[in-house]
Amino acid sequence: MEELSLEMTGIVKEFPGVRALDGAEFKLEHGEVHALLGINGAGKSTLIKVLSGVYRADAGQITLNGRQIEISSPQAAIDAGIATVYQDPQMIPSFTGYENIFLGAESESTGLFPRIRRKKLLARARGLLEKFPVDIDLTRPVGELQAVEKESIAILRALSRENMSVLVLDEPTSILTRKEIGILFEQIRMLKESGISIIYITHRLDEVFQIADRLTVFRDGRNVATCNTSAEGIDHARIAELMLGRELSHVYPPKGQPPDDDVLSVKDLALAGRFSETSFTAKRGWILGVFGLVGSGIDDLCKTLFGVLHRTAGVTEINGRKVALASPADAIANGLFLVPGDRRAEGQISDESVAFNVILSNMARVAGLGFLIRRREERLAAWSMVEELDIKTPDVAAAVSLLSGGNQQKVVIGKGLYTDGEVYVFQEPTVGVDVGAKAGIYEMIRRLSADKGVIVVGSDCEEIYGLCDHAMVMYQGRVVMDKPASEVRLEQMLLCGLTGKARE
Numbered sequence: 001m002e003e004l005s006l007e008m009t010g011i012v013k014e015f016p017g018v019r020a021l022d023g024a025e026f027k028l029e030h031g032e033v034h035a036l037l038g039i040n041g042a043g044k045s046t047l048i049k050v051l052s053g054v055y056r057a058d059a060g061q062i063t064l065n066g067r068q069i070e071i072s073s074p075q076a077a078i079d080a081g082i083a084t085v086y087q088d089p090q091m092i093p094s095f096t097g098y099e100n101i102f103l104g105a106e107s108e109s110t111g112l113f114p115r116i117r118r119k120k121l122l123a124r125a126r127g128l129l130e131k132f133p134v135d136i137d138l139t140r141p142v143g144e145l146q147a148v149e150k151e152s153i154a155i156l157r158a159l160s161r162e163n164m165s166v167l168v169l170d171e172p173t174s175i176l177t178r179k180e181i182g183i184l185f186e187q188i189r190m191l192k193e194s195g196i197s198i199i200y201i202t203h204r205l206d207e208v209f210q211i212a213d214r215l216t217v218f219r220d221g222r223n224v225a226t227c228n229t230s231a232e233g234i235d236h237a238r239i240a241e242l243m244l245g246r247e248l249s250h251v252y253p254p255k256g257q258p259p260d261d262d263v264l265s266v267k268d269l270a271l272a273g274r275f276s277e278t279s280f281t282a283k284r285g286w287i288l289g290v291f292g293l294v295g296s297g298i299d300d301l302c303k304t305l306f307g308v309l310h311r312t313a314g315v316t317e318i319n320g321r322k323v324a325l326a327s328p329a330d331a332i333a334n335g336l337f338l339v340p341g342d343r344r345a346e347g348q349i350s351d352e353s354v355a356f357n358v359i360l361s362n363m364a365r366v367a368g369l370g371f372l373i374r375r376r377e378e379r380l381a382a383w384s385m386v387e388e389l390d391i392k393t394p395d396v397a398a399a400v401s402l403l404s405g406g407n408q409q410k411v412v413i414g415k416g417l418y419t420d421g422e423v424y425v426f427q428e429p430t431v432g433v434d435v436g437a438k439a440g441i442y443e444m445i446r447r448l449s450a451d452k453g454v455i456v457v458g459s460d461c462e463e464i465y466g467l468c469d470h471a472m473v474m475y476q477g478r479v480v481m482d483k484p485a486s487e488v489r490l491e492q493m494l495l496c497g498l499t500g501k502a503r504e
């Protein structure tokens with residue numbers, strides 16, 4: 001096989017009101033893992049969609065092994081050996097896992113998957129799954145699978161392309177667990193050894209140093225730097241600076257004041273078989289951080305508190321009043337909001353506008369006003385949110401599904417912040433959000449905590465540690481640490497989440 005080299009030059013792609021790519025350059029070498037970095041909306045996903053034939057560029061050239069090529073359709077990209085795992089993989093929910101894996105690869109169109117082919121395909125899919133040791137039932141409709149399993153199906157789909165010489169992964173790890181990330185990295189190393197070149201998009205800078213040989217930073221649709229990850233002076237701070245175009249002064253806001261009165265008090269909350277009696281409080285002027293890895297029970301804890309799952313024990317009080325919280329509607333009526341982290345799994349993102357989404361959870365605030373005023377109010381609220389969270393969108397009337405992944409996440413956060421509640425639970429608040437915008441979200445959460453109850457729950461230890469005034473750690477359904485943040489070190493907290501044991 002000829003040694004691959006892929007070069008994209010002068011790529012321009014415009015959308016109404018946005019120049020997503022503005023003379024972008026990108027060069028990929030044989031057998032390298034090349035990280036593509038940049039803040040939300042920098043143009044990363046657009047670049048790979050041009051490369052994979054989803055979009056036609058308005059200008060620019062792509063050469064493969066020295067020859068200019070036209071990638072006029074997704075099929076053309078696949079024929080050229082380019083396989084892509086998109087940030088928001090599209091699947092047919094009623095189709096099984098293996099059918100989704102081979103979707104589009106099967107060109108004999110009548111009857112989509114004839115019975116005889118099905119058997120063969122299932123066997124092939126199982127063969128692929130063997131190399132990617134996650135346990136998925138490939139015969140179940142993907143609509144019934146968890147987000148993590150769907151992501152794995154999307155990766156298997158890319159790996160199923162036999163002539164693949166370039167693999168593009170757009171934020172593959174954002175919803176994978178630690179163990180699955182390990183498996184994915186193993187896969188990437190194997191593919192690389194077999195001569196496949198990989199483009200890897202991520203916001204997790206530590207992953208860049210773990211897996212990538214080189215990195216390219218995009219800003220405003222153009223590249224601002226390409227270098228080896230081992231190059232001198234290249235560290236987290238320098239990369240953040242390149243991404244933002246300025247120095248990042250601080251990421252986490254200063255810690256809170258001594259706490260005020262309790263807004264939320266939870267006693268002995270439990271869900272049999274999932275997590276045991278757990279007590280905590282949220283106070284004004286204070287942020288409670290709850291850290292736990294997958295399997296720790298933090299997800300069940302949030303869902304139970306919010307009334308999605310039905311508690312087997314426990315008493316909840318908001319501002320001193322006992323509340324039942326038997327359903328999410330109950331929770332919201334009592335002023336408790338859960339701002340979910342995974343925008344895809346929770347079905348947060350729609351074709352509705354940014355304005356509509358921001359307003360969604362708080363119809364009451366603008367209801368009662370006349371229709372026109374309501375529209376006006378909706379737009380105003382949306383604009384202030386767009387400004388505060390630095391959401392990159394040409395207009396608040398734009399559909400959220402057209403925003404970049406990280407900007408979609410900001411809309412979800414905005415939606416939570418616009419509500420008029422007493423207690424806010426933020427679950428994994430910055431999934432897929434870039435370093436600069438993260439700081440903005442942290443600041444808003446801190447500001448909110450001045451007179452509301454705020455709880456931040458997640459599996460990013462550094463984030464929870466950086467934000468909180470009081471630290472709680474969960475492990476296998478139990479609280480294993482519960483201390484003022486000033487009395488713990490980050491390493492202790494992480495170790496405690498990993499092992500369930502608090503060490504000095």
Ligand SMILES: Nc1ncnc2c1ncn2[C@@H]1O[C@H](COP(=O)(O)OP(=O)(O)OP(=O)(O)O)[C@@H](O)[C@H]1O
Pocket residue numbers: 015016018019020038039040041042043044045046047087392393402403404405406407432434
């Ligand atoms: N189909 C589309 N229609 C309109 N605008 C779009 C479309 N796709 C992307 N954009 C805009 O182009 C810009 C670049 O988006 P892109 O998705 O490439 O960003 P990104 O670097 O992948 O960001 P993120 O880290 O948030 O995923 C954004 O401003 C986005 O809103």
Ligand SMILES: [Mg+2]
Pocket residue numbers: 044045046087170404405406
């Ligand atoms: Mg993207």
